[in-house]
Structure formats: C-alpha cells, structure tokens
Amino acid sequence: MKKRWNxxxxxxxxxxxxxLVLFIIVLSILVVIPLISIVRDTFIVHASEKSRVHQAVxxxxxxxxxRLFASEFSKSLLWDPIRNSIVTSAWACVVSILIGGSFxxxxxxxxxxxxxxxxKLFIFPYIMPSWTLALAWKNFFKNIEITGSxxxxxxxxxxxxPTWFAYGEFPIIIVTGMxxxxxxxxxxxxxxxxxxxxxxxxxxxxxxxxxxMFLRITIPIVMPAVLSTIILxxxxxxxxxxTPQFLGLPVRYYVLTTELYASxxxxxxxxxxxxxxxxxxxxxVIMFVNQRMIGNRKSYATVTGKSANISIFHLGLWRTPxxxxxxxxxxxxxxxxxxxxxxxxxxxxxxxxDFNNLTLSFWIGxxxxxxxxxxxxxxLRNPEVYRTLWNSLRLAFTCSLGAGTLGFLAGYCIVRRxxxxxxxxxxxxxxxxxxxxxxxxxxxxxxxxxxxxGIIPSLYGSFAILALIxxxxxxxxxxxxxxxxxxxxxxxxxxxxxxxxxxxxxxxxRIIVPIEKTTIVSGYLLPFISAMRELSxxxxxxxxxxxxLTTLLLFYDEKGYTQFSNAVNLLIIIVxxxxxxxxxxxxxxxxxxxxxx
Amino acid sequence: xxxxxxxxITKQFGKGSLAVDKLNMxxxxxxxxxxxxxxxxxxxxxxxxxxxxxxxxxGEIYFDDECVFSDEKGINLSPDKRNVGFLFQNYALWPHMxxxxxxxxxxxxxxWPKEKIEARVDEIxxxxxxxxxxDRYPAELSGGQQQRVAIARTLAPxxxxxxxxxxxxxxDAKLRNDMRAELKRLHATTGSTFVYVTHDQSxxxxxxxxxxxxxxxxLQQYCPPLELYGEPSNLFCADFMxxxxxxxxxxxxxxxxxxxxxxxxxxxLRFTPNDKIDxxxxxxxxxxxxxxxxxxxxxxxxxxxxxxxxxxxxxxxTLSLRTGKTTLSAVAFGSIDFAMDSTEFFDxxxxxxxxxxxxxxxxxxxxxxQIIR
Numbered sequence: 001m002k003k004r005w006n007x008x009x010x011x012x013x014x015x016x017x018x019x020l021v022l023f024i025i026v027l028s029i030l031v032v033i034p035l036i037s038i039v040r041d042t043f044i045v046h047a048s049e050k051s052r053v054h055q056a057v058x059x060x061x062x063x064x065x066x067r068l069f070a071s072e073f074s075k076s077l078l079w080d081p082i083r084n085s086i087v088t089s090a091w092a093c094v095v096s097i098l099i100g101g102s103f104x105x106x107x108x109x110x111x112x113x114x115x116x117x118x119x120k121l122f123i124f125p126y127i128m129p130s131w132t133l134a135l136a137w138k139n140f141f142k143n144i145e146i147t148g149s150x151x152x153x154x155x156x157x158x159x160x161x162p163t164w165f166a167y168g169e170f171p172i173i174i175v176t177g178m179x180x181x182x183x184x185x186x187x188x189x190x191x192x193x194x195x196x197x198x199x200x201x202x203x204x205x206x207x208x209x210x211x212x213m214f215l216r217i218t219i220p221i222v223m224p225a226v227l228s229t230i231i232l233x234x235x236x237x238x239x240x241x242x243t244p245q246f247l248g249l250p251v252r253y254y255v256l257t258t259e260l261y262a263s264x265x266x267x268x269x270x271x272x273x274x275x276x277x278x279x280x281x282x283x284x285v286i287m288f289v290n291q292r293m294i295g296n297r298k299s300y301a302t303v304t305g306k307s308a309n310i311s312i313f314h315l316g317l318w319r320t321p322x323x324x325x326x327x328x329x330x331x332x333x334x335x336x337x338x339x340x341x342x343x344x345x346x347x348x349x350x351x352x353x354d355f356n357n358l359t360l361s362f363w364i365g366x367x368x369x370x371x372x373x374x375x376x377x378x379x380l381r382n383p384e385v386y387r388t389l390w391n392s393l394r395l396a397f398t399c400s401l402g403a404g405t406l407g408f409l410a411g412y413c414i415v416r417r418x419x420x421x422x423x424x425x426x427x428x429x430x431x432x433x434x435x436x437x438x439x440x441x442x443x444x445x446x447x448x449x450x451x452x453x454g455i456i457p458s459l460y461g462s463f464a465i466l467a468l469i470x471x472x473x474x475x476x477x478x479x480x481x482x483x484x485x486x487x488x489x490x491x492x493x494x495x496x497x498x499x500x501x502x503x504x505x506x507x508x509x510r511i512i513v514p515i516e517k518t519t520i521v522s523g524y525l526l527p528f529i530s531a532m533r534e535l536s537x538x539x540x541x542x543x544x545x546x547x548x549l550t551t552l553l554l555f556y557d558e559k560g561y562t563q564f565s566n567a568v569n570l571l572i573i574i575v576x577x578x579x580x581x582x583x584x585x586x587x588x589x590x591x592x593x594x595x596x597x
Numbered sequence: 598x599x600x601x602x603x604x605x606i607t608k609q610f611g612k613g614s615l616a617v618d619k620l621n622m623x624x625x626x627x628x629x630x631x632x633x634x635x636x637x638x639x640x641x642x643x644x645x646x647x648x649x650x651x652x653x654x655x656g657e658i659y660f661d662d663e664c665v666f667s668d669e670k671g672i673n674l675s676p677d678k679r680n681v682g683f684l685f686q687n688y689a690l691w692p693h694m695x696x697x698x699x700x701x702x703x704x705x706x707x708x709w710p711k712e713k714i715e716a717r718v719d720e721i722x723x724x725x726x727x728x729x730x731x732d733r734y735p736a737e738l739s740g741g742q743q744q745r746v747a748i749a750r751t752l753a754p755x756x757x758x759x760x761x762x763x764x765x766x767x768x769d770a771k772l773r774n775d776m777r778a779e780l781k782r783l784h785a786t787t788g789s790t791f792v793y794v795t796h797d798q799s800x801x802x803x804x805x806x807x808x809x810x811x812x813x814x815x816l817q818q819y820c821p822p823l824e825l826y827g828e829p830s831n832l833f834c835a836d837f838m839x840x841x842x843x844x845x846x847x848x849x850x851x852x853x854x855x856x857x858x859x860x861x862x863x864x865x866l867r868f869t870p871n872d873k874i875d876x877x878x879x880x881x882x883x884x885x886x887x888x889x890x891x892x893x894x895x896x897x898x899x900x901x902x903x904x905x906x907x908x909x910x911x912x913x914x915t916l917s918l919r920t921g922k923t924t925l926s927a928v929a930f931g932s933i934d935f936a937m938d939s940t941e942f943f944d945x946x947x948x949x950x951x952x953x954x955x956x957x958x959x960x961x962x963x964x965x966x967q968i969i970r
Contacts, residue, residue, distance in 0.1 A: 202683065205650075206754065207707055220693040
C-alpha cells in the first residue's frame with residue numbers, strides 16, 4: 001500500500017506527468033464527451049422539432065434516422081449532398097493539382113519569366129479566406145435570372161453566362177480547386193525544389209531524353225506529394241462551407257456542410273447531427289486511407305543536390321506566351337477578386353457598372369433613418385461593424401492564446417514521455433479535433449453546450465463557446481508544431497538545468513521557452529490568422545450577440561446586401577493581410593511554410 | 598579510351614566568385630586521376646564540367662581530338678553525348694526503381710536489345726556482388742550495397758571515362774577501405790580512365806596514378822602521388838599531404854658555399870641541396886621536415902628535446918618533441934612508448950628535407966641536414 005502511494009507520488013512529482021493527466025481530463029470533457037453527446041442527440045426530440053415529431057421535447061425517438069435513411073426525403077437530404085460533396089471534392093483535387101502542379105513545375109524547372117512576382121501572388125488565395133474566390137466569381141458571373149442583377153462579365157461583354165456556369169457544381173469545383181491550388185504548389189513545388197538534382201542528372205548522363213526523364217523519374221518522385229495533396233484538398237473541400245453556400249444555395253445545390261447548416265438552423269437539428277456524424281466518419285476514413293498509403297509508400301528521402309542548372313527546361317519560343325497565360329491566371333486568382341470587391345462595394349445600384357453609379361455611402365454614408373437597407377449607415381460608421389470587428393479580434397486573440405499555450409505545453413509533455421501509453425493517449429486526443437470537420441465540430445459543441453450541463457451554464461450565443469471551440473479546433477495545429485520543435489531539442493538541455501537544481505517553472509521560462517521562441521510565436525500566430533478568417537466553425541454557434549466579422553459577411557450576403565457584404569469582405573481580407581504581413585516581418589516565417597489550413 | 602584535355606578552363610558563379618581559374622590539365626588514357634583539395638576549392642565543379650553537367654565560363658575541353666566544349670567556337674556537347682559515366686556522392690539511385698531497373702534504365706535509353714540488357718545486368722551485378730539484391734529497392738539496401746549498385750549502374754553502359762564525385766565519403770571507415778581496394782581493382786580490370794574527386798589526401802594517395810591538388814580554383818601541383826608527397830611544390834601542397842603533417846620551421850639562412858646555414862633560437866643546421874641551387878646570400882626560409890625523417894638517436898649526435906606527447910598505435914608511435922620554443926612531430930616505428938616529459942635526443946637522416954622560400958612559399962630544393970653545434 002505504502003509502495004503504491006510512493007509510486008503515485010513519484011509519478012506526480014514530474015511536472016510533465018501532471019500536465020499529461022490534466023490534458024486527459026480537459027480533453028475528455030471538451031472532445032470525447034461531446035462526441036458521445038452528439039450520438040445521444042440523434043435520438044432525442046429537440047425544441048424546434050416538437051411540431052414534426054409530436055413527442056415531448058427531450059424524449060427518445062428514431063424519427064431522425066428514419067427520415068434521413070428511410071423516407072422519401074433521404075435522396076434530397078442525404079444521398080444528393082453526399083454525392084455532390086464527393087463529386088465537387090474529387091474534381092477540386094484534379095483542378096488544384098493541375099493548376100498548382102503545373103505552376104510548381106514551371107517555377108522550379110523552367111525558365112518562365114517573372115517567377116518571384118508570380119509565386120508571391122500565387123500564394124494569395126491560401127492566405128485569404130476560403131470564400132474570397134467564390135464571392136468574386138459571383139460578382140463576375142452572376143446572372144439576372146437567379147440574382148436579379150447581372151455581373152461584371154455581362155456588362156463588359158454583353159454575354160449572359162448560363163446558370164450552370166454561374167452557380168452550382170461547376171463554379172464550386174473551379175473555385176475550390178483554385179483556392180487549394182497554392183496547397184498543391186507548396187507541396188509539389190517543395191518536393192521538386194528539394195528533389196536531389198543528381199537524380200535527374202544521373203538520368204541525363206545515361207542518355208535519357210527529356211520526356212522520358214520527366215515521365216519516369218520526375219513524376220514518380222513527386223507522386224507522394226501529389227497523393228498528400230489529394231488527401232488534403234479532398235478533406236478540405238469536403239469540410240468547406242462558405243464556397244458551396246455562396247455558389248450552391250442560389251440554385252439549391254446542397255453539399256453535406258450546407259445541408260447540415262440548413263438542418264441545424266431549420267426545423268430538424270436531429271438530422272443535422274446525423275449528418276455531422278457522417279462527415280466525421282468520412283473524414284476518419286480519409287485519414288485511415290492516408291495512413292495506409294503512407295505506410296506503403298516508399299519514402300523518397302530527398303537530399304538537396306549540388307547546383308542544377310542542367311535541369312532548367314528552356315521553354316524557347318513558348319517562354320513569353322506561357323508566362324503571359326500564367327500571369328493572367330494568377331491575376332484572376334489574386335488581384336482581380338479584390339478589384340471586384342472594391343467595385344461592388346461602391347455601386348449605388350447593383351448590376352449597373354457605370355461611373356455615375358459609384359458611391360462611397362456603403363463605406364462612410366450616414367444612416368438616413370428610413371427602414372430600408374440602402375439607408376443603413378456605411379460600414380465604417382456602423383457601430384455594429386466595429387463591435388463585430390472587435391469581437392473577431394478578441395476571439396482570434398483568445399483562441400491563439402489558448403491553442404498556442406496548450407499546444408506548446410502538450411508538445412512538451414508528449415515528447416518528454418514519448419513512447420509511454422499516457423503520452424500516446426494525449427497525442428491522439430489532441431489530434432481528434434483535426435479529424436472532425438469544422439461544421440461537424442460546431443454541431444457537436446452546439447449539442448453539448450447549448451443547454452445547462454452540471455456546473456456549466458448554457459453557452460449558446462456566448463463569447464465563451466466560440467473561444468472554447470476555436471481553442472480546441474486549432475489545438476492540433478499548435479501541438480503538432482510544439483511536438484516537432486520539442487523533438488529537435490535534446491532533453492539534455494533541460495537535464496543540465498535539473499542537475500543544477502533549477503525548478504520546473506524557471507526551467508521552462510529561462511531555458512525551453514527562449515530556445516523555442518520562434519516556434520512558439522508561430523504556434524500563436526497560425527491560430528490567430530485561422531480564427532480571423534474562420535466561418536464554418538463559428539457559423540452555427542453565433543447569434544446576434546456574439547457575431548464575428550465573417551458571420552456578418554454571411555448575414556449580409558444572405559440578405560442580398562451585396563455592397564455591404566463586399567465591403568465587409570474587403571475589410572476581413574485587409575485585416576488578414578495586415579496580420580500576415582506583420583507575421584512575416586516579425587518572425588521571418590511566412591504562413592505558407594506553416595501547417596495552417 | 599580517350600585522353601581528356603582541359604585548356605584554360607574557368608568557371609565563375611555569379612559575379613566575382615571564381616570557382617575554377619584557368620585550369621590546364623591533361624588526363625591520359627587509362628589513368629586514375631584524383632582531383633584533391635579542401636572543400637570549396639572547385640574540384641567538384643571541374644568534374645561536373647568534364648561531364649557536361651556544368652558549363653564553363655571560358656576555355657576548351659577535348660576528348661582526344663574531339664572538342665566537347667569551347668566558349669569561342671560555341672561548342673557544348675550535352676552530357677549524354679560525351680559517353681561518360683558519373684558516380685554521384687549520394688549515389689543518386691532512383692528510389693522508385695528496383696536495383697535491376699536502376700541498372701537497366703540507362704541501357705534501355707541506348708536501345709540495347711532486351712536479351713543483351715539482361716545479360717549485361719546479370720554480368721555487372723555479379724562483378725559488383727549484388728546479385729541477390731536485384732529486386733530490392735534502394736531504401737532496402739545498406740550504404741555499401743547502394744554504393745555498389747551506383748557503381749554497377751554507372752559501369753553498365755561501358756563508359757569510356759568514369760567520373761566519380763567523392764563516392765566513398767558517405768561510407769563508414771571500414772567499408773571505405775574495402776571499397777578503395779575494389780575501386781583500384783576495377784580500374785585495373787576495366788582499363789577505363791578514372792577521374793576521382795576527394796578531399797581526403799590519403800584516399801588520393803592510395804588510389805590514384807596522378808593527383809591534381811587544387812586550392813581556391815588554382816591547380817597547385819599535378820603529378821604522381823608519391824612525388825606530391827615527397828617533393829611538394831609549395832607550402833600548401835606540403836601541408837595538405839601526409840598525416841601527421843609536415844613540420845615547418847622558420848629559419849634565417851646564410852649562404853655557405855654550396856650549402857646554406859639555417860639558424861633560429863633553438864637549432865643551427867646545415868642544409869645541403871641535392872642539386873645545386875642559386876640563392877641569395879641571406880634569406881628567410883621555411884624548412885619542411887616530414888615526421889618520419891626525425892630519428893630518435895643518442896646524446897652525442899642529437900638535439901635534446903622533451904617529450905610533450907606520445908601516441909602509440911602499435912605499428913608506430915607519433916611523438917611531439919619540444920626543443921626550446923620549437924615543437925616537432927616525429928614518428929618512431931615499432932611498438933614503443935615514451936614517458937611523458939622524458940628527455941630524448943633526435944637527429945636527421947636522408948635527403949628528403951624540403952626548403953621553402955618564406956616569402957613566395959615555393960619549394961626551393963630538396964636536400965640533407967646536418968646539425969651544427
């Protein structure tokens with residue numbers, strides 16, 4: 001008995017053990033129990049479902065499961081959205097790999113012009129919120145049949161674009177693909193760039209012609225990067241909400257996320273919770289496939305070879321034409337969207353692109369006192385806008401503080417006890433939020449925290465619930481970078497302090513933290529930027545009370561306040577760009593090198 | 598098998614940084630030439646220029662009488678047309694291909710018939726002792742096995758010249774020794790011309806028929822290895838070759854007939870050149886003494902010194918001897934050890950002492966030494 005007690009005492013005398021146990025408790029409450037709670041929620045009657053289920057609120061029912069899987073509505077509620085999600089995600093992979101992969105090849109293997117400038121701009125969609133391109137597409141191609149006004153394209157050319165081109169599947173694929181193209185570029189380009197140049201030189205010495213070298217040496221070697229791009233883009237596209245919401249909704253084209261949003265916000269949350277579970281399931285399957293593939297994949301360790309001017313492919317006559325085409329594509333992905341936002345926010349009447357129709361009133365105009373939207377005050381004079389901006393910043397700050405600190409501590413204690421069961425458990429627990437698509441994760445939190453649970457009051461509509469979910473959702477990001485950086489730090493460095501009798505807090509503050517300064521800073525900044533441009537994670541949890549900028553944008557868009565939504569969008573983008581710029585200047589690390597999504 | 602001729606080869610990277618400066622060199626048919634020098638001296642660049650992987654800024658390269666590069670004539674034969682083999686430092690095996698495929702890939706490019714390819718792969722795998730690994734991937738092989746696969750891949754098409762870029766530097770010490778012997782035998786059996794880049798002086802010494810010692814892009818000396826060791830043309834060459842390295846003693850010299858009286862605070866010596874040389878009446882010199890030319894002797898003949906350190910390795914013992922302010926390293930052959938701080942006497946024998954001019958650092962002459970009391 002005494003022995004046992006002593007064992008426990010020794011265990012808890014190590015600070016990292018205390019931390020690990022705390023992590024297990026906290027993450028169980030914030031990750032595991034909510035996961036169980038959502039299962040329960042698929043079997044009970046919710047307040048908004050009283051009239052359709054005809055049972056007491058909170059009582060047991062199989063209504064949701066039956067409705068989703070075995071009713072005349074299952075096609076429109078379940079199978080169509082699943083099909084649409086898979087189709088758009090799969091094609092988005094193709095688009096992003098084609099665009100990003102060719103760009104990567106052109107940058108690292110050819111003598112294309114303006115490389116430096118083009119790479120900077122090409123990364124843009126990655127830094128910007130995911131819906132940027134969707135809104136720009138809408139501004140450009142919207143047609144009068146659906147929206148009631150025509151877009152910029154019509155006023156420039158007089159051509160009425162067909163509805164399939166303006167809304168639904170096609171633009172969602174293109175826009176999502178373009179949004180993730182920088183991803184493909186970073187991953188594939190990274191391999192092309194780091195690929196041992198000697199591998200290609202060895203082929204040339206052995207008299208391989210260019211095409212054969214490309215097909216037999218280069219492509220197989222970048223294949224692992226292509227596969228990880230597919231995994232990332234596919235799961236990213238499956239979880240994306242804003243793009244299908246902006247481009248699919250006008251033509252009633254639903255994917256899983258938008259269907260989930262509609263159900264939870266509508267009269268049947270139970271169905272929404274089941275959809276959330278399906279999304280988690282799909283995501284787990286993708287991760288499983290990924291793990292299996294990594295296991296089978298031969299690891300192509302890349303050693304940077306010596307200078308490789310031999311590998312530069314001379315485009316010859318095609319050099320200028322190709323450079324110009326790439327320039328145009330890159331402009332369409334980065335600069336032109338900004339111009340459309342600015343332009344749309346300045347239009348007095350939407351759809352009329354005339355110089356006389358320009359006004360600044362949506363930015364700085366004073367409220368007219370009438371009850372129409374056109375007379376609401378401009379966003380720079382609107383106290384509501386400032387309140388949400390402040391709320392966004394406050395939220396991003398809280399999330400980054402929480403995720404950054406917890407992530408670093410988690411990294412520290414996971415690495416210190418590496419190989420033990422308890423460390424594996426915590427590592428897995430911190431990873432779970434990564435597996436759960438944002439939308440499904442917020443559905444879980446809604447089910448868990450919308451009512452009073454024990455000592456925890458109902459958090460629905462509060463700042464706390466947004467801060468909590470943001471912190472947990474970005475924890476994997478921060479803890480992974482924490483683990484990676486701690487792995488590079490040999491334990492001897494801390495042990496030298498232990499031998500000299502330096503207490504733990506001082507060891508952390510004076511030894512570990514100063515050494516890991518840069519990683520810690522980026523551990524804080526990545527969640528900050530992610531939270532600033534987050535929509536799908538917050539959208540079902542906000543009310544008028546705890547609104548953030550991104551959901552204000554959605555609110556304006558749903559109401560059809562085009563000028564306001566474009567202006568707010570521009571505001572978000574400016575804030576994100578300023579922060580990103582500041583980060584690059586401050587830390588020297590750029591977001592595109594980090595792990596962020 | 599051709600003779601390779603480099604004429605005034607210059608390579609400039611960007612502005613100002615000269616990697617190779619007006620290099621002139623002839624590599625004769627069937628030779629094993631090492632390009633030796635400290636890292637960053639331009640030896641790898643030279644090798645890559647011979648292969649055609651790097652383009653010289655100026656100069657001409659000939660394979661026999663065929664010009665493969667000339668900046669003036671605008672000739673630049675691509676690597677695949679030069680018929681050379683290239684062995685990369687990190688092997689550059691294609692990770693997604695099996696050993697068999699790695700070797701046959703180049704032969705397929707040359708449109709060899711299938712049976713001939715198979716026969717050649719089998720043959721070369723036998724030579725390189727990698728038959729049992731033919732269906733493995735490079736990641737499943739040890740460093741030494743990967744190395745042999747890389748050599749097999751390079752040799753398979755029977756290149757007329759084999760260029761090697763520090764091929765043994767990624768191997769552990771024992772394996773490196775084995776592979777050295779293997780390379781030397783390979784050179785003898787294939788009869789090809791080998792050009793070998795290394796920064797390891799003992800590797801260059803043991804393997805090659807000729808060594809080209811390069812310093813910051815400039816060729817210092819190009820001769821057989823033992824000549825480079827025994828008759829270094831300047832202080833850099835003398836210092837680079839040999840381990841433990843040559844002792845350098847700065848001395849003031851006065852002409853005395855055919856010989857020179859060398860003197861510093863600790864020693865007074867007479868240097869007699871092997872061949873007559875013309876020197877100033879008085880000059881500052883650096884005397885180069887190989888450790889093995891210092892002989893432990895008795896009190897009457899030798900100079901008194903104190904043993905600073907003694908490192909016996911069994912076959913020989915490396916000593917550090919101090920006399921006055923001068924410290925010299927010496928090698929005593931056989932299994933002997935010396936007590937620390939004990940007193941020993943040494944003298945000089947043979948004709949292998951090298952006299953350098955202190956100002957120009959160039960070798961003046963080889964000669965013998967006598968102690969003057």
